[in-house]
Amino acid sequence: MPAVSLAARPGEVVAFPGQGVDPVAACGVLDAHAGHPLVAHLAEVTGQAAWAPADLADTRVAQPVIVAAGLLAAADAGLTPEGAALAVGHSLGEITALAFAGALDPTDALDLVAARAALGHEAHQVRPGRMVAALKLDAATVEWVRRRAVADAGGVLDVAVVNGPAALVLSGDRATADRAGDLVAEAGGVPRRLGIGGAFHSSLLVGAVAPFRARVAALAPAPPRVPVALSTAPVVVGPGPEDRGPDDLPELLARALVLPVAWERTLDVLRSRGARAAVDVGPGRTLANLAAHLPVLPFRALVDAPPAAGPR
Structure with a gap:
């Protein structure tokens, strides 16, 4: 060839x-x-x-x-x-x-x-984390989801990745990220847990x-x-x-x-x-x-x- x-x-x-x-x-x-x-x-x-x-x-x-x-x-x-x-x-x-x-x-x-x-x-290992994508939601709605998840679960959750106006990723404590995933679905978005062992791009x-x-x-x-x-x-x-x-x-x-x-x-x-x-x-x-x-x-x-x- x-x-x-x-x-x-x-x-x-x-x-x-x-x-x-x-x-x-x-x-x-x-x-x-x-x-x-x-x-x-x-x-x-x-x-x-x-x-x-x-x-x-x-x-x-x-x-x-x-x-x-x-x-x-x-x-x-x-x-x-x-x-x-x-x-x-x-x-x-x-x-x-x-x-x-x-x-x-x-x-x-x-x-x-x-x-x-x-x-x-x-x-x-010290503090298990998770990254979850929030797809098909605008940034304001994702921020609303993030704050509600922190209030409900009491952990850390940060915006970790902005791939586009409706493609964001949240990262933080596992329970708080899981709660955010539920709230993303409730808001009409698509949550997706990332297969990454750690809460990268978070505090x-x-x-x-x-x-x-x-x-x-x-x-x-x-x-x-x-x-x-x-x-x-x-x-x-x-x-x-x-x-x-x-x-x-x-x-x-x-x-x-x-x-x-x-x-x-x-x-x-x-x-x-x-x-x-x-x-x-x-x-x-x-x-x-x-x-x-x-x-x-x-x-x-x-x-x-x-x-x-x-x-x-």
Whole structure:
């Protein structure tokens, strides 16, 4: 089969998803690269010798898998920082985007995300949390649901992700999130419990901020070779005079454990920087599916095209 060029097109953003990826697709990428050094390092940090979708129910496995699979999928497609207008990551995908852009060494990125997942797991063991999507409700109604759930159950519940005007995610104590799910259904929305072990992007993760900041700082991030937009802060990290520098990454990535993902706002930031389209690296087509309901930027999914020929 002839090689197919999937290099980023002019003005196109290279985008990496967070934990809501297709687990079958993620494991398929790893299986196709069984002998790759990054997969060998992934086995070390996760303690896994083989990959199956069921294993991704454990956040400590899922998060490093997603970062490794995203980087390998980008390499398969011939995507490079030099060929991209910008890079961006949704939630956990911020770390993948930074590794793609050269701010983090790929193996260091796996170590870092393994630490991130472990901190979230530890917080979850002390105070069990849950993330629940509230779909087909406007932001005001979701806020009404959130406040009622906190009043009824007495726990913590924060808006964790805003994927669009009617696609929000709440995160907090398990009982409070469960109550919110009931109230979402009562309000005519669609609740969906996320298979993520921990209340990421909520105040329950505040205790993880200081140790994670120290882990990022110890890696001494380098300047990225292409600007990287963060989804948990309205900033771009990059080489330009208006960009934030790598020295800001320890604080930015640590706060990202607690601050919400504002995806629509992030797409607006990309457009303000000249982006006109984006490629969803995957694995899977999570971000491309989101774009169908949030037409700020057109997305194409990498899985829609055959892989580029070349060494594995």
